[in-house]
Amino acid sequence: MSRLDEVTRGRILFGGDYNPEQWPEETWHEDVRLMRDAGVNSVTLGVFSWAKLEPRPGAREFGWLDRLMDLMHASGIGVVLATPTSSPPPWMGRLHPETLPRDEDGRTEWWGGRQHFSHSSAVYRRYAAAITEDLAARYGGHPALTMWHINNEYCTFDWGDEAAGTFRRWLQDKYGTLDALNAAWGTAFWSQGYGDWDEILPPRHAHYMKNPTQVLDFRRYTSDMLLECYVAERDIVRRHTPHLPVTTNFMPMWVGQDAWKWVTEEDVVSVDLYPDPRDPFGAQNGALVQDMTRSQAGGGPWMLMEQAAGPVNWRGVNHPKPRGLNRLWSLQAVARGADAVCYFQWRQSRQGAEKFHSGMVSHAGEAGRTFQEIKGLGAELAAIGPEVTGSPLAADVVVLHEWNAWWAGAQESRPSREVDYPQVVRAWHRALWEAHVTTDFAHPEHDLSAYRLVVVPQLYLLTDAAIDNLLSYVRGGGTLVCGFLTGIADEDDRVRPGGMDARLRELFGIRTLHEWWPLEAGESAECDGFVGTLWSEELEVEGADQVIPYKGGELDGLPAVLRKGRAWYVSTLPEPPALRDLMADVAAGAGVRPVLDGLPAQVEAVRRGDLLFLLNHGRETVTVEVPGTHRDLLTGEQVAAVVELERYGAAVLAR
Structure with a gap:
């Protein structure tokens, strides 16, 4: 606290x-x-x-x-x-x-x-x-x-050399034995097997691609040091x-x-x-x-x-x-x-x-x-x-974010260098922000039961505990929306059988994930009603509703957006207006309401405690309809029904 x-x-x-x-x-x-x-x-x-x-x-x-x-x-x-x-x-x-x-x-x-x-x-x-x-x-x-x-x-x-020594000690604490480390790092690949702790170095400059799990552990170690x-x-x-x-x-x-x-x-x-x-x-x-x-x-x-x-x-x-x-x-x-x-x-x-x-x-x-x-x-x-001061802020929607998933998914030798984790997270948060929905963030193993809607922009690496947490949330009546490249690897960056964890595939109604189809910079994937960017996937569904299909190209007729019960899966990154509309619809279906209805696009509304903050991020004066009578704490004036906000204007309203 x-x-x-x-x-x-x-x-x-x-x-x-x-x-x-x-x-x-x-x-x-x-x-x-x-x-x-x-x-x-x-x-x-x-x-x-x-x-x-x-x-x-x-x-x-x-x-x-x-x-x-x-x-x-x-x-x-x-x-x-x-x-x-x-x-x-x-x-x-x-x-x-x-x-x-x-x-x-x-x-x-x-x-x-x-x-x-x-x-x-x-x-x-x-x-x-x-x-x-x-x-x-x-x-x-x-x-x-x-x-x-x-x-x-x-x-x-x-x-450096002193860091190499502490990195080895950190690894000894984590794995205990070299056999366990070699198994976790997959050192059978490229003849990387370690026979002595002193052979292990930080992932320094190498001739070609570095061991991904070694790099992942070095990230973890650095944060811990x-x-x-x-x-x-x-x-x-x-x-x-x-x-x-x-x-x-x-x-x-x-x-x-x-x-x-x-x-x-x-x-x-x-x-x-x-x-x-x-x-x-x-x-x-x-x-x-x-x-x-x-x-x-x-x-x-x-x-x-x-x-x-x-x-x-x-x-x-x-x-x-x-x-x-x-x-x-x-x-x-x-x-x-x-x-x-x-x-x-x-x-x-x-x-x-x-x-x-x-x-x-x-x-x-x-x-x-x-x-x-x-x-x-x-x-x-x-x-x-x-x-x-001290007033709480309540949110019905939570976005899941986790550093290990970022570290593992951001390395070289992935399907696409165009996929940038922070960019994907920003895109999904922006969709909710533009839909005037207030969000929290959480670790995927946190208690999610208080939220009506859980949003996973992308979590390439998920632990078994995190996956079980998502399944339990949906079984408990919550609504889950998940973006592409989620649940691909375990905590050692080992690809899960089937290219996505089997429990998640069952949750979303995906029988087979045949191929990832990453998109080039500037390339798009036509879908029924919107354009997808950055990524697409060749999915075969079983027990899921195909909400939005791909149109044309190699994936013609296959699902771009699918749903099974309260679990949604989005296999591309819709353009911003489409992602905003999709998230607004899903949120409404989960019982989530925007802070105010009918807000101008450039106005942000946030409730903190008993106060309503109205923030005009535009350069033009706008009017906002606010039910009832309020006192603007910034001016001390009473306002009724309508608030006028000048360029970059703000109001803090108390009943």
Whole structure:
């Protein structure tokens, strides 16, 4: 369960990363004045300050941080204190080169950037524990401290020698014997049989295709090693401050972390979210990440740790946010469960690699549009905070997502390189979002009984427990919709007999899956009533209703969409409008209703607790019919029957 409410206490946390070590101390007092003017009530300190805190091995320079902590407390601003372990000082790499990670070609990743640490390095872990211990001991009792933030955006991979040793130990714990490992990895193929643990390496650069299960296990191992680093630091700060929650920040659908496993170790689930302002699906991608993060938080409140107040600096072309878009996307996060709206960073840097990444205070300063919009947003969040914080968000539909399935399905030597797992998940979530249906996310082994509709965009790898869970859900009266390439492999990436698990084939009424027919980029499969993209399949059915057949080509007359009872199978990816209409029909048949009927296409409606959020993602003014009389918490005005939303406009309605 989320412990964010212990920090929010009836208000929305508003602020962001503050890096005052980049500025002279006289600027700190100016920053505090502007923070208070903008309604900032929380800042994150110390994320990238290791070299300043420990300029030499074992040295400690805490004076500047002492003054900052005192200043924040005196100003009524809470501090989320970070351990600085994501960016070790240069002296560590120079004195201990074994702490530096190596890529799969054996090249060292040097200092001079960030995240230049090997998760497996005993030396790195020892230094990380020491600085964390001293931070916790010094500031654990400080009245400004509200929460701990461990490291930052864990994303390091390492194929080096020390990682090879820990990979072997991880494999020994998992398999016990080499015979078990050889069986799981299928090493009879290509003469890969291992006779000694020391023969096993991370999946480094190879002449031709790598062993898929070795690569899959290396993904699992990497996630676990990073989690070990997090837990080690978390346990240190918990020992000093058991009363304070601990978090670390995820990146949206980051491939390197099994977040379902990670969230069991977090008190607060946090995410960084940077949709492209020019992306026509930016709002939908934001909603997907927000739905996933809320679900990882067990349905409780979550923290938007980072977003951009304006442009970022890492795209090919970095576009600013048009007027009103930052406000709109921030309110979207609150609508979908966020009780903290924060940014990277407070003041835009003048030097360094991110000097063109926006801040809440841009290079234009106090008079700039960015800060003025931040100031307005802070006032609105303060107004709605007491009404919204802690409120639940109910969903009748759940989308299943799992990292092992992603890792296994995304490797080389598959039927199609055009099939991109995140793209498929986004397409199915977008269909539900455009149908104005609110969704949760879940692991395929989670309890699904509370949902009217379960959607599986694609889960190439499914465990026996997950398959049994889906069968039990349908037998219990639930409706299941499943996309192609699901249930193909077991947990060792071993293809199941028949090309799809027999239990699933029986569930969907598929007698034989004869062939997969992947489509080239730009190629399509004509179906009765829509066009399929990306994929198609040659299916022979038994006991299923052929809902929609293929038309023309090799698959003419064969089922594109089929149904057996409450179980649906979609063997292609319908174009967006068709997938939206299909999902709207299936949802309605399962008893799922949209949040509001008759919504304009560009308007998003979300119910959180007793509040109704209306968000206009379009550039034109629209009107929305809302039954009854409500009070708009953003304006304080009463509205009846109709709400007018300007470009990027929003309303938060209470009865």
